[in-house]
Amino acid sequence: MRFLFPAGAWGFAALLVITALYLLRRRSESFTVPSLLLWQRAMAEQQAMKPFQKLKKNILFFIQMALALLLALALMRPAVSGGVRGETVLIFDLSASMQARENGLSRLELAQRRADALVDGMREGDRVTVLAAGDRVEIKLSRSGDLSRVRSAIDGLQAGNGGADMDGAVSLAQAMARDIEGLNIVAFSDTYAASDIQAVRTGTPADNRALLSLSVGADGQAFVRVANYGRDAAVTLECSADGELCDMAVLELAEGETGSALLRVPADSETVRVNIAETDALAADNTRWYAARQASVYRAALCGDNVFLEKAVSLRDDIMLLRTTAREAAELENIDLYIFDGELPQALPEHGALICLAPDSAVLDIAPGNAAEYGGNPRADTADLARRLTQNLLLEDIAIRRYTPLLGGQAVLRLGDEVLLSVAEEDGRKAAVLGFDLHDSNLPMKGDFPVLVQNLLSWLLPDSRQAIQDGTCGQMIAIPADSRAVRTDVVLPSGKTLAAEQTLEDTADQGIYTLRYTYDGQPDRLSRFAMHMENAESDVRSVGPSSGAVALGGTANAGRELTPWALLACLALLLLEWEVSRRVA
């Protein structure tokens, strides 16, 4: 037995009040009689007839005392301990579907209530670990015996817009169970079910409509796909471009049907937003965003007169090629890529990516070795980056008359044990170094050459239109590096600005993210992308079954509060008191 509100013990003061009232009431009703003789005989006779007559005399007092006692107990919120004991891991599904609401409460809030009831039933000495299973598993509280902290940790949980790594969370809990004997694992989820842990189902099946995708073409038409996870319904779509409502449509969708609609948007719209006007179980998937990509133009300085190289680079229409010499190149400003064919300037430029062909000195940490004669056909290195950069290369019948093996960097092409092509990255600055002169090889004559150049360019200067794809919330986003940018930051949908590192992990919010590169003396370069709720979470029609001991006992097993029973007993005593006073009167 525990008391959830011990301060309610002040209610016992009512016992003193009742006693005082009885004492005062007795004083006020005194009668002087000629003699007590007859009354004494009457009492003696009555007591002889009924042994409990003395008790009956004060029965009202006893009933009222019992009533006050029960009320005070009810105030203290008595609860019998039940449910889990000892050490427990509570796992919460924080996927987007846990935002689905029914009767004003989300599935997560229902889960929090049930978990609170479970914690209420725990005793001193019990310990609880709280695991939040979002896109990643997070330990919110580790083996805490402070039940108030446990409740705070539970109540502070919020469902995300992504999925839930329930398997990961359960695996972590089961790993703990190997070290902790008798560890209870209780998972609160709307879909997750497992036979080897206690799973508590929250929520009931609900109807929902969701926007699955949104794309905007150059012709000024937005294409949107809508799914109906529920009964037949008419779905009203509202389309806004740059904050202004521009079109709307109504789709009649049968149960389980997926439909699409074309909406007109202004051709030069930067952001488009489509939302479902009707209210349904899950609001998070009723809005979809689109951000138009702005192509950036890279400036590349080609030092030398290699036509093959010029043609291969020119295949990228977002690269403006400038032909120059190595000496002049160092004086150019705002160059994104320097291509040095043989000769290097005395000092390498401070910014910009580098492609160096047969350099006579070190580039970043790649240094030329001793010159060597041809011995065989080059092959691609097996590292991931090397695979990416040699993608679609045949590497057949390539002849190299003379070369300089490279030392340092990441090998891309090898000749035996020696490196012919190496890449390096240092402080966001990338460089690719070829260990031979193109004039000493038949490579430029091969189809592999433009492919290799494009592969290198896609790594050195990623296509700004495809820099960051739209993704799902919770997904980690790789931020493309720009060596010329003095600062790179990301503006979240909430308006909060974060300094961007190599990756962006804070993608919990839905909406449009803006990647901003800030240059010294040049306008900022903006790149937008949208993050959306995980589509798989939109179907909230099915709810997994509960399983395990908690499921069998339901909340009753999760420590039961006795306050309602105490209040019921109070009511019964009140009726008894009324009846007794009526009879006495």
Add this chain to the structure above:
Amino acid sequence: MLSEGFLRRLDALRLTLRAPAQGGAGGLRRSKALGTSVEFSDFREYAPGDDPRRLDWNAYARFDRLFLKLFMEEQETQVNILLDASTSMAERGKWEMAQGLAQLFGYLALRGGDRVTLYALGGDGRYTPSLSGRADYMRAVRFLEDIRPAGELRLCRDVQRLPVKAGRGITLLITDLMSPDGHEKALQSLQYRKQEVTLLHVLSPWEMEPELEGMVRLIDSETGENRELLISGDLMKAYHAALEGLLKGAETFCHDREMGYIRLLSDMDIEVEALRALSRVGIVG
């Protein structure tokens, strides 16, 4: 004090109790003692000291011996009025009724030539000297008016201590019988002293039907003792049973021992209802 008009009505009545006169001064009651009345009884020889006026000279002439002519002498009777003057009698008009009864009996007895002694039971146990003649009626009244009910009644103890002489007489006991030591021994004690005893049991209507409810604290007017009671239907039944036991017990006891018993309520009009009740049971007539 009884009104003049009522006293005049009483002149037509007398105590009809059957106690024989016991000698002493002449009264209106026929005595077993031989006296000077006209009703002849017997002769006896003269003895020195006899009243020479009672000598039968005709007998002396015929027998030459002195004979006294003996008659049934009409003598006075001793009437003792025992009045319960304890605190319990002060409640709810009982004392006024008891006072009125004592005056009534005193008047009837004195007017009938009897000797009357009034005793106050309880309190300081006062009593009057032997009163006789109508002139002493006012003394009796003053005595009664001077009494203030007080103290606790112990009927047996108080009656046994009374200076009532053993000898034939009438004793009227006016009380509510609220005595912890009972009344039987007291009444027997009076009977042993050759008293023709009549018990006048005075109660108040409230005692017959107490108006109480809920939780009460009852305080004994004589002892100050108190009891907390929850007045319930069962308790009231038990009270009435106890009261009935007292009333029936006293009446049966008196009847079995040829004592007079009459129950009077304190709210009765003494000149009408009480007098009628006394007549009905043959105490006055």
